[in-house]
Amino acid sequence: QVQLVESGGGLVQAGGSLRLSCAASGRTFSRYTMGWFRQGPGKERDFVAAITWAGDSTQYAASVRGRFTISTDNAENTVYLQMNSLKPEDTAIYYCAATNRGFMPTWDLAYDSWGQGTQVTVSS
Numbered sequence: 700q701v702q703l704v705e706s707g708g709g710l711v712q713a714g715g716s717l718r719l720s721c722a723a724s725g726r727t728f729s730r731y732t733m734g735w736f737r738q739g740p741g742k743e744r745d746f747v748a749a750i751t752w753a754g755d756s757t758q759y760a761a762s763v764r765g766r767f768t769i770s771t772d773n774a775e776n777t778v779y780l781q782m783n784s785l786k787p788e789d790t791a792i793y794y795c796a797a798t799n800r801g802f803m804p805t806w807d808l809a810y811d812s813w814g815q816g817t818q819v820t821v822s823s
Contacts (some may be wrong), residue, residue, distance in 0.1 A: 701725045701812035703795045708817030711785055715821070719780040721795030721814060728752045731799050733778045735769060736807055737791035737819075744794070746805040748780060758803050763789075785821045792816040 707719040721733070734749040748769040750757045757769055768781040778795060796810035804810065 701797050703797060703812055703814035705793065705795045705814040705817040708793060708819045710820045710822065713785060713787055713821055713823050715785050716781070716783045717785065717819060719782065719793055719795075719817060719819070721778040721780075723776045723778065723795075723797065726799075728773075728776065728797070730801070731797050732803050733769075733771065734796045734798070734804075734810055735778075735780045736794045736796060736810075737789075738794070738816075739788075739791040742791075744807050746807070747793070749803050749805065750778065751803065756803060758805065760805075782819070785819075787821050787823045790819060790821050792818050 702724045704722045711717055731752045735747040736744050737747050738744040746760050748759045750769045754771045766784045770779045794816045795814040797812040798810045
């Protein structure tokens with residue numbers, strides 16, 4: 700059973716940075732795609748970024764492209780989301796997700812496993 704545990708959220712001022720971590724366990728993840736999603740107050744859960752476990756392919760939402768970077772550390776079984784130039788509209792609960800469907804989906808229903816989420820709050 701896949702287990703995902705996020706960490707690294709917190710309160711930061713606009714323009715600041717945070718790095719989220721997602722520790723993955725329970726499977727061999729070599730064929731997995733890992734994703735980050737977020738859900739702001741009163742909003743639906745939205746795609747943020749995705750990466751193949753090997754790290755050779757990535758995809759980003761337009762709203763974060765150029766500011767956020769997704770990466771993997773295969774030795775540590777961890778996925779990271781480096782978030783720079785944060786804006787108040789980035790405030791949300793951020794979720795890590797995993798899928799082994801063999802492609803890189805941007806919709807949440809395609810992901811089978813989810814972490815509990817970590818809160819990111821960006822003050823203006």
